Amino acid sequence: MINEQIRDKEVRLISADGEQLGIMSSRDAMKLAQEAELDLVKIAPGAKPPVCKIIDYGKYKYEQTRKEKEAKKKQKTVEIKEVRLSPNIDTNDLNTKVNNAKKFISKGNKVKVTLRFRGREMAHVQQSKHILDDFAKQLEDVATVEKAAKLEGRNMSMVLAEKR
Template sequence: MLMMNNKIKAKEVQLTGLEGEDLGIMPTADALAMAQSHKADLVCTSLFSSPPPCKLVLRGMAKQEASQQKREERHRAGDVKVKEIRLTPYIEEHDYDTKKAQMQKLLQSGNAVQPVIRLQGKKEGEPARKLLEQLVADLAQAGRKETGIQISGKQVTVKLLPL
């Protein structure tokens, strides 16, 4: 909740200027007049102290900062979705490029990617590992490895996180 300008009901405020300088305690009306003269908003930073600390912020920037902070919190709080992409050890070059582009797009949109190569026989383990190493190297500008390349039973996998 962002308290600013005329919504601040306290009689006095502890004011901080545009450059972060302390302007002391003053009546709210004077602080609002100062904000108007500087073409700024008076923003209350905490409602739990008396007098409430307020600061001058360039007009429009307070709402922009609040929405950006909200977006960042949502981004941090939301768990990263892991998208699984299936490949084969002997994939054609065009198909490889398509899957790589798909994974790059997912990584850039903030999702984690887990390429999985299903194995048919014992001899496919090494080509599958090399394919994933190449894929990790090709996607280095969009994502980084969270886990090493894991060969387990019938599949080879690695988890990539967005940068």
């Protein structure tokens, strides 16, 4: 809130150079801001009484957006990469998939390992669980199981995340 939008009876006022001016009515604070040819901006609306500061609102808004952009730059988004397997996968194919998963995890992503069952393979779901267990065992030096293997429809999947 700025200038006339501030409807509180009393506010704690801070001057443009950061000096505490004390508690006063919002009208008096508005007059001081107009004399300084600056804006009265409510900084902490939750405080008792609310804290207002005499500053250039355009400059303040610009500084805030710049800080938000800086914070966004430093954030890292974690993607979930998927590795699909089938119950009758060969050891060399499995090793290739493990290497791909290692690459994804080293880049800081999570890996969802999906074991897909088709047709008659649904009759041997429990015998195929060992494939996911082996996959996790081969990656245990770089990753931990974040979400254990679970059957969802025709797919059994688990999520691996980077070891901390």
